[in-house]
Structure formats: structure tokens, C-alpha cells
Amino acid sequence: MGFSRKSNVIETLISALFLLGILSSCVAQCRDDRHAETIQFPALNCRKHSAVLTDFGGVGDGKTSNTAAFKAAIANLSQLAKDGGAQLIVPPGKWLTGSFNLTSHFTLFVHKDAVILGIQDESEWPLLPVLPSYGRGRDAPGGRFSSLIFGTNLTDVVITGNNGTLDGQGAYWWKKFKEEKLNETRPYMIEIMYSKQIQISNLTLVNSPSWNVHPIYSSDIIIQHLTILAPIDSPNTDGINPDSCTNTRIEDSFVVSGDDCIAIKSGWDQYGIRVNMPTKKVVIRRFTCISPDSATIALGSEMSGGIQDVRAENITAINTQSGIRIKTAVGRGAYVKDIYVRGMTMSTMKYVFWMTGSYSSHPDPGFDPKALPVIKGINYKDMVATNVTYSARLDGIKNDPFTDICISNVNIKLTEDPKELQWNCTDIQGVTNRVTPTPCASLPQKEIDCPFPEDSLPIEDVKLKTCSLY
Incomplete structure (x- = not known):
């Protein structure tokens, strides 16, 4: 090989190394021979480059903190966003870590034999300011701990x-919460803010300190094939909470929770009214819930930016307090409207239908008592339920009734010891x-x-690509 040719090869190699950001680490197309099998998975977009957490000093022994390793890996891979993006593989092992932030045009892939463990050292959970549409932390008036996986x-x-x-x-966080020893709000498992084109899928989430999946102020979100598990007495371990989001698709998932399996939200009282970011265009399908003390799907109670156009079908609830629950109160303002649910199967329920106009938890005394919510256009059809204690408790607000409620083709079979008053209704209007x-x-x-839209939402038409890692 002549000198000129050698020189060109060397220059090409140096350019490639610089472009890929791997002068000091094994990034982009590097692979660990121990995990060399090809794995295919569906994703919004495939990535040109790939790296493994161990390339950045990760240690999967369940004892060593990997917070620095995750941060170094993502900082390095963020340089590749404009060159086809990058994916970080979390290989088999137990990877103890505090909170870490994601980057754009990026995939975090967790191997089936990998566990990302939330560390119980509060110093590795940075503090964030309160959410603008909430005005305070939910657990305490001050700030809040960053989520295990976070992005903005x-x-x-x-x-x-x-x-x-x-x-x-x-368990560490639940204990502090129950003992009222928290000065800040507990971390969530996954929170993505002010973002678009988000996919969260094909994972098992267990024992979240509080909410599990919380997209907020975001759009174009696909959440699918999740298994979310928490003890049924664990506090506020909601499954999936789209919050002030547009175009969200939740499907093919299973939640066991100490709180609502899905809770659709949009801000709290005067703070949510001021931010004015509704949650709208939500589709939920092929979803199963177990939650003896809460709802399969809750609308609110923090709904002060508004909730509109929610479509749920093929939903299963087992040993759950209620099917679909609307939670609101004086001071919330805004609206919950154009809600459509069909094809729901329920077994061992306290309530099939529950609407609450007196869910009076407020962030502070500054709420407007004249801010009355509008609840209208609520449509339920094609449902069966067995072993039910109460068919319905529907409580509107005095001088602010819930209207345009439609319920059709619903068969409820009662428990052996049902309540005598099966339909308890105040301040509502509709037909059955x-x-x-x-x-x-x-x-x-x-x-x-009762109607159910025949058109499809834009998020339903998004097709995932088949991607690979080696």
C-alpha cells in the first residue's frame, strides 16, 4: 500500500472517529460479544449508532451507582443526534442509578435480563421546581425530585x-410519605416534559416511588406493551398519567396499582387555568387494570386545563374500585367533554360508573370558587360487569349539573349482597x-x-419501524 493511500485511510478513520464521538469510548457500532445476538424491536425511528452502558463504566452488580455512567453515555451520544441518532443499550445486570436525563433522537433500550434500579440515596435525585400548572408539589408545597428517567x-x-x-x-419513599417526612414530592419513574414524538414501550415497571409514566406538556405520544406493578396499598402509584398532552395512544398494557391505572390530567385549579394546556385526542385500547381502591381510567381530578376527545375501547377491569371515574370540584374550572368508552368488561367492582363533583383537594386557598367545571358529552356503551356492589354514583355540582350523559347496552350483574340504592344520581342529565x-x-x-367516533385520531395512524440492535 503506497503512502498516499495509507494517508487517505488514516484521515478517513480519524474523521469517522471524530464524527462518532468515540475518541475516548467505544461508541457507535461497538458491541459486546457476550450479547451479540440480533434483537429486533418496533420504534418510531431507528438509530444509526449504538453503544452499551458498560462502554462508559457501567457496573451491573446492583450495588455500584451508575448515575455517572448513564449521564456520560447520554452526553456522548447526544453528539450524534444530527448523524442518525443513537441508542444506548442497558445489557443484562442490575444497574443501580439515580435520576438521569435523556436527549433527542435517542433510544434507551433495556435488555430483557436487565433491571434499572432506583437508588435510595436522595442526593442522586436532583430537585426540580414545581410544575407551572400545579403551583406546588403534590406531596409537599416545595419542589420535587427529578424522575428516574427524565427529559425536557x-x-x-x-x-x-x-x-x-x-x-x-x-418502599423507601412510600414509608416517608406515610410518615409525613417528605419536604419535596416523590420522584416518578418516567417523566417527559415539553417534548414531542415520544415512545414508551415493551417494559416492566415495578415499585415506582409515585406515578409511573407521566408525559406532560407534550404531544405525539405512544405508550404500549407496558406491565406496571405496584402493591395495591402503595400510595399514588398511578400507572399512566398523560397531563396537558395532545395526541396520545395507550394500548396493550396491564397495570396493578395502588391508585388510578390511567389518570388523564391537565393542571390544578388556578394554576391549570392559567397555563391553559388541555389534554385532548387520547386513544386507549386493549388495556387491563387491577386497582381495588381506585379507577381503571380517571378523568381528573386535576383537569383545570380541560380534557377533550378521549376514546377508550376494549378495556378490562378486575377487582377495581370503579370503571371510568370523573373527578372534579368547584375551583377546577375548564371542562371534561367528548368522552367515548365502549367494549368494557368488569369483574368485582365497587362502582361501574362514578362521577364526583366534590373532589375538594386544592393546592392552596387561592382557587376561584366561581370557577365551575363543565362536564358534558360523556358516552358509555357496550359494557358488561359482574359481582358489582353499586351500579353508579353520579354526583354533579349544584347549579352546575353534568349534562349530555349517554349510557347504552350495559348489563350489570350484582354481588350477592348489593346496595339497595343502585343508581345514586344528583345534578346530572342524560339518557340511557x-x-x-x-x-x-x-x-x-x-x-x-350512544356515539363512538368513526374517524381515527392522527396518533392512531403512526406506524412504528422495525429496528435492530446487535
């Missing part, structure tokens, strides 16, 4: 795996058809089939 102002982010595990080791037991007088029978 991002585009094109994929958090996925082949059923790898995130374990928040939440082919519903048993017979509904309350506020919901008279009318020959009607």
Missing part, C-alpha cells in the same frame, strides 16, 4: 426494551337505553345508541 424539550425519544425492567425501589339494573330518573330511557 426533546424530539424523537424512545424508551423501550424486550421487556426489561425498571424497579423504582419505592338497554341498561340493567334500571337507571335513575335523571337518566330516562330513550331509543338511542
Whole structure:
């Protein structure tokens, strides 16, 4: 080989190394021969480059902190965003870590034999300011701990795996919460803020300190194939909480929780009204919930930016307090409207239908008592329920009734010891058809089939690509 040719080869190699940001680490196309099998997975976008956490000093022994390793890996890989993006592979092992932030055009892939463990050292959970639409932390008036996996102002982010595990080791935080020893709000498992094109999929989440999945102020979100598990007495371990988000798709997932399995939110009282970011265009399908003390799908109670156009179908609830629950109160303002649910199967329920107009938890005394919520256009159809204690408790607000409620083709079979008053209704208006037991007088029978939209939301038409890692 002549000198000129050698020189060109060397220059090419140096240019490639510089471009890929691997002058000091094994990034981009490097692979660990121990995990050399090809794995295919669905994603919004595939990445040109790939790295493994161990390339950045990660130690998967369940004892060594990997917070610095995650941060170094993501900082390095962020340089590749404009060159096809990068994916970080979390290989088999137990990877103890505090909070870390993601980057754009990036995939975090958790191997099926990998566990990301939330560390129980509070110094490795940075503090964040309160959310603008909440005005305070939910657990305490002050700030809040950053989530285990966090991101803000991002585009094109994929958090996925082949059923790898995130374990928040939440018992430490639950104990402090129950003992009222928290000065800041507990961390969530995954929180993405002010972002777009988000995918969270094919993972198992266990023992979150508080909420599990919390996209907020974001759009174009796909959440699918998640298993979320928490003890049924664990505090506020909501499953999936889209909050002031537009175009969200939740599907093919299973949640066991100490709180609502899905809670759709949009801000709290005067703070949510001021921020004015509704949650709208949500589709939920093929979803199963177990939560003896909470709802399968809750709308609110923090709904002060508004909730509109939610479509849920093929939903299963087992040993759960309620099916669909609307939670609001004087001071919330805004609206919950254009809600459509069909094809729901429920077993061992306290309530099938529950609407609450007196959910009076407020961030502070500064809420506006004249801010009345508008609840209208609530449509339920094609449901069966067995072993039910109460068919419905529907409580509107005096001088602010919940209107345009439609319930059709619903068969409720009661427990052996049901409550005598099956439909408890105040300050509501609507119609029913082919519903048993017979509904309350506020919901008279009318020959009607409650509507469900025939069009599809834009997020439903998003197709995932088949990506690979080696």
C-alpha cells in the first residue's frame, strides 16, 4: 500500500472517529460479544449508532451507582443526534442509578435480563421546581425530585426494551410519605416534559416511588406493551398519567396499582387555568387494570386545563374500585367533554360508573370558587360487569349539573349482597337505553345508541419501524 493511500485511510478513520464521538469510548457500532445476538424491536425511528452502558463504566452488580455512567453515555451520544441518532443499550445486570436525563433522537433500550434500579440515596435525585400548572408539589408545597428517567424539550425519544425492567425501589419513599417526612414530592419513574414524538414501550415497571409514566406538556405520544406493578396499598402509584398532552395512544398494557391505572390530567385549579394546556385526542385500547381502591381510567381530578376527545375501547377491569371515574370540584374550572368508552368488561367492582363533583383537594386557598367545571358529552356503551356492589354514583355540582350523559347496552350483574340504592344520581342529565339494573330518573330511557367516533385520531395512524440492535 503506497503512502498516499495509507494517508487517505488514516484521515478517513480519524474523521469517522471524530464524527462518532468515540475518541475516548467505544461508541457507535461497538458491541459486546457476550450479547451479540440480533434483537429486533418496533420504534418510531431507528438509530444509526449504538453503544452499551458498560462502554462508559457501567457496573451491573446492583450495588455500584451508575448515575455517572448513564449521564456520560447520554452526553456522548447526544453528539450524534444530527448523524442518525443513537441508542444506548442497558445489557443484562442490575444497574443501580439515580435520576438521569435523556436527549433527542435517542433510544434507551433495556435488555430483557436487565433491571434499572432506583437508588435510595436522595442526593442522586436532583430537585426540580414545581410544575407551572400545579403551583406546588403534590406531596409537599416545595419542589420535587427529578424522575428516574427524565427529559425536557426533546424530539424523537424512545424508551423501550424486550421487556426489561425498571424497579423504582419505592418502599423507601412510600414509608416517608406515610410518615409525613417528605419536604419535596416523590420522584416518578418516567417523566417527559415539553417534548414531542415520544415512545414508551415493551417494559416492566415495578415499585415506582409515585406515578409511573407521566408525559406532560407534550404531544405525539405512544405508550404500549407496558406491565406496571405496584402493591395495591402503595400510595399514588398511578400507572399512566398523560397531563396537558395532545395526541396520545395507550394500548396493550396491564397495570396493578395502588391508585388510578390511567389518570388523564391537565393542571390544578388556578394554576391549570392559567397555563391553559388541555389534554385532548387520547386513544386507549386493549388495556387491563387491577386497582381495588381506585379507577381503571380517571378523568381528573386535576383537569383545570380541560380534557377533550378521549376514546377508550376494549378495556378490562378486575377487582377495581370503579370503571371510568370523573373527578372534579368547584375551583377546577375548564371542562371534561367528548368522552367515548365502549367494549368494557368488569369483574368485582365497587362502582361501574362514578362521577364526583366534590373532589375538594386544592393546592392552596387561592382557587376561584366561581370557577365551575363543565362536564358534558360523556358516552358509555357496550359494557358488561359482574359481582358489582353499586351500579353508579353520579354526583354533579349544584347549579352546575353534568349534562349530555349517554349510557347504552350495559348489563350489570350484582354481588350477592348489593346496595339497595343502585343508581345514586344528583345534578346530572342524560339518557340511557338497554341498561340493567334500571337507571335513575335523571337518566330516562330513550331509543338511542350512544356515539363512538368513526374517524381515527392522527396518533392512531403512526406506524412504528422495525429496528435492530446487535
